[in-house]
Amino acid sequence: MTSFHLSFNQISDLIDGDVSEEEKREFLSHISSCSICKKEYDTLSRCISLVYNIKSEQIAIPDICSSTIQLYEKRCRKRMYMKRIPAIAASCFIVFGVGFAVTQSSFNDNGSIIASNNNLSKTEKIISFIRDSDGKILKMTDNYIESQISSSKLEKIRYELGKNNLKMEIFNHPFYQISNMKGKNYSDVSVGSTAMSDVKIEKISPNEKGKVIIRVFK
């Protein structure tokens, strides 16, 4: 036994061959004469050998080629799809956003879409009121729209037009007599004026039951 011993690192380097020729000779010479270092050298050599030998273990590894490539392609497709999501979302947002901005639509009690009157032209408003009153458009000019509506709807359309500052004239229908409460006949009546409250519509023929012709000015 000598007065010094090899360090663990030196023995490890010696086993790895990571020492110079001179060091190798010196270390091996020492190991041959030192039982402690010899034991340490043998122990570490066996430890490394055992670790290396686990490589000899038979492990059945299935062929993963096709499954790996399939998995790769699947992930590529998924990634492509994920990349498209923001674009799809942006497109939807634009389409719905623009649509909403243009129409500012809302739903009435029947579930049908009613265009907001705020952004409609006068013509569109008038058509909308006539349509809501189940009226029939007879004639459209640059200045007015003439339509036939049910007399029962007359009050309603009169109110709507008055609210929107639209002028209306009621024509003497061939089958109706339009007069004021004093019996005076009217060829036309301005809607929104107080005179309208005096208007009296009398049925004069049963053939066109409850129909009246109105002219709404733009």
Place this chain on the structure above:
Amino acid sequence: MSKIDDIEIISRVLEGNTDAYSLIIKKYQDMVFRYVYYQFNDYDEALDITQDIFITVMEALPSFRQESKFSTWLYSIMVNHCKNYRKKKNRYSLVPLQSKKGDDEYEIQLEDSRENPEDRIITEDSLRIVKEEISKLPDDFREILTLRDIDGLSYNEISSILGINLSNVKVRIHRGREYLKNRLYARGLI
């Protein structure tokens, strides 16, 4: 298959021939699987991770600049992938390091069979013990000993794969070996 062959295969893959990649998988799947298996000591887990590693490598192929051997580059991806996987696994792992028995905690005792060390032939049992002890090593030691003592990589290759300098490689190998040697000694294997 030489380095040139790997490069040729990679060129074909990069040209859009994904089927050519199966040649790479066939060549390296054993190496990758074994490394992963020794890191996690679980067959099914190792298989899944191996697939993930090959997918990661395939995705990263365009960035392979051929400054090192393909195998070294593959090793570095593999090592990093295992590190990341381990981190993720540990983050969500709720398994305690100590077993509980009623209210009293106890540590799992290692069997000391130093009294009967006559059979030192490498048997299935000794392999099992070595694998067990390797799996219990601190991550850094297990990683570097797998590369050095199982795969037989050089210090330089390990330095390149792990991204640490040579002296750190040596220090880590020495410490890992010493740690493992003491564990195997305690198990009566050496």
